[in-house]
Amino acid sequence: MSLAFALEKRVAISAVVRACSLTSAVFQRLVKNETLTKGDKSPVTVADFSAQAVVNSILANAFPADPIVGEEDSADLRVSTAEQLRTHLTSLANDALHLPIRTGEDAAWGIGPDAPVRSTDELLSIIDRGNHVGGPSGRMWALDPIDGTKGFLRGGQYAVCLALIVDSVVQVGVMGCPNLPISSANPDGERGCIFVAVRGQGAEQRSLSDLSIRTPLIHAPVLPPLSSIALLESLEAAHSSHSFSDRLSKHLGLTASPLRMDSQAKYACLARGEGGIYFRMPVKGSGYREKIWDHASGTVLVEEAGAIVSDSRGEPLNFGLGITLGENNGIVACFKGIHQRVLDAVTKAQAEEQD
């Protein structure tokens, strides 16, 4: 008897691996050779669009009835001035879909060297398969083709994030992190990890270059001392209030500096025991609402690794409200044994801010 979501897991891994190969290729060609030193967003835009086209294409073949809530849509690509982008998209997406990574199921998923070539128009429509608006019931995929765009541009962390949500619950999460060192003990060593979690079946890290190299992720039941814990938070001060996390660290008695990085790679690091607390608090007055694709794969990954995820009041995140998580009350993910202490420290820091 096969495990639940076995096919979904294989398809998601295949889609994320191909999308990661695409994003790495864009970075090598367009960013690393310094055609993008001024921070011009066009290569990143083409990488985002193309990665969404690749993942959606594979999902459309494997699960034609499943809706997709994707971050990108094709509107900006359809304008007359975007011809070069469209041409790039078409070659990048076709290259990634034709890669000779044999899975045995290639034909059914429309990938591999013998797959049909997709036209530009087809790819634009495929990107727009990601226009589902979410909701409380049924199956849906949440896709962030490049999470951490700013990290991607600066050669830092970014993640290709794909999750399956069923009746508001994230069941499968796959996250590719091409720039993340395989081992935190060797930060200058080989990079490129993929994280895979299925609810109730655990979580694991694999090497992006060799999927057979697997490490199960499960926290030791013994809590590390708070002196060895650091907050994992966004590098972007506009995405998460750094001043609030300073207050939180003080109330928790943390001595280590926060580990700041872009993207859901933060969840991946937490899952493998780095940092200890993922913390995200809205910047006052931003009015921003968190999107489901920014947290879906990360949450199931850390939960399956033995951590707990909630908003800053201790309420569970709700993936059934549409494209957002609803009112933004921040996000706390950490080892189970310290969750309540973090929530208490949030309350104290909030009271202090109101003084």
Ligand SMILES: Nc1ncnc2c1ncn2[C@@H]1O[C@H](COP(=O)(O)O)[C@@H](OP(=O)(O)O)[C@H]1O
């Ligand atoms: N004002 C804001 N507050 C919180 N998150 C924001 C934000 N503006 C954008 N974001 C989201 O933050 C994500 C990156 O998170 P992080 O800062 O942890 O790397 C972005 O994902 P994309 O890069 O996919 O657009 C974007 O969705």
Ligand SMILES: [Mg+2]
């Ligand atoms: Mg994102």
Ligand SMILES: [Mg+2]
């Ligand atoms: Mg994105």
Ligand SMILES: [Mg+2]
């Ligand atoms: Mg974005």
